Amino acid sequence: MIREGRPGDLPALRAVQSATLAEPWPDLLETAVDGPPLVLVCDRGGPVGYALAVPDVPVTYVAELAVAPDSQGEGVGTDLVTALFDRLRERGVERVRLTARAVDEGVHDFYEGLGFDVVERVPDHYESGDGLLFERSL
Template sequence: MRLRPFATCDLPGMSRVCLLTGDAGADATPVYRDPDLLGHVYATPYPVADPGLTWVVTDGSGAVVGYVVGTADSQGFARWQEQHWWPALRERLPRPEDVDHATRDHELLRVVHDGATYDPAVTDRYPAHLHIDLLPAAQGRGLGRALITTLRDALRERGVPGLHLGVSGGNTGAIAFYERVGFTVVERHPWGLTLGTDLRGS
């Protein structure tokens, strides 16, 4: 498997990986009617906004089996989304009028229409954030650590002081992994944890 910088042709593969890992690390295909929704929110806007902070892992056939995406400035990214990302999706995807208990599409559609927000109490210290996903076949090979190290090094080169992420409380394997690569708990929520890491050290 190969880790390399993002290319535009990777976007569909990234969206697919996002869906296949989108239910606390498990396949979220049964959870969403629209298979592209998770990617629209958590994967594809990042390389469109700043392609220099996305890397992918591909298998022997060249298919995307994992990625890390990030932004150096979460608050600035939210403003970019309002100007350049959400408007087209809002025109194409209507705001849900009711909760569909059979799926979770309504949760992501509300993010599309209300926009993403980031807690200034977190971003003041950890202005960057990331999302990382690896298919099971790519796990246990050191690729997750390599992806995060690559992103951290790029953020340090830009002078970014800290990096954070959110993780579902049910994804215990991911939480243990993030702790091993240097993240600590910043905030606790009903849905899970915000973890952060200081980038000012060596």
């Protein structure tokens, strides 16, 4: 089930965040569960993944997408992004952007499979190196 995040989800979401993301933003996640950033949670008897977006019209930025390691490869990420697209369309968003580490080819394949295109290389975006800015029209 995909639903909006709640403050009570924070401990589980932090665990997913720290287990999954190389450079997480814990403060952003804490702020987001109270809004206005949008946090969608995949709940399978407890949160196993989340998508965090900073909604703006006409372009929204997805700041984090994280799926617990033992739930990866089960469609959780795809379900979260699909639900996020639906919510953002309802809000009048026309395009979605996100950044991924330039060295994460598997992540690039995932986003390209969802219709994203690389629009820019962002030097030194991450502590560990460059990022790639992806964009997709809704």
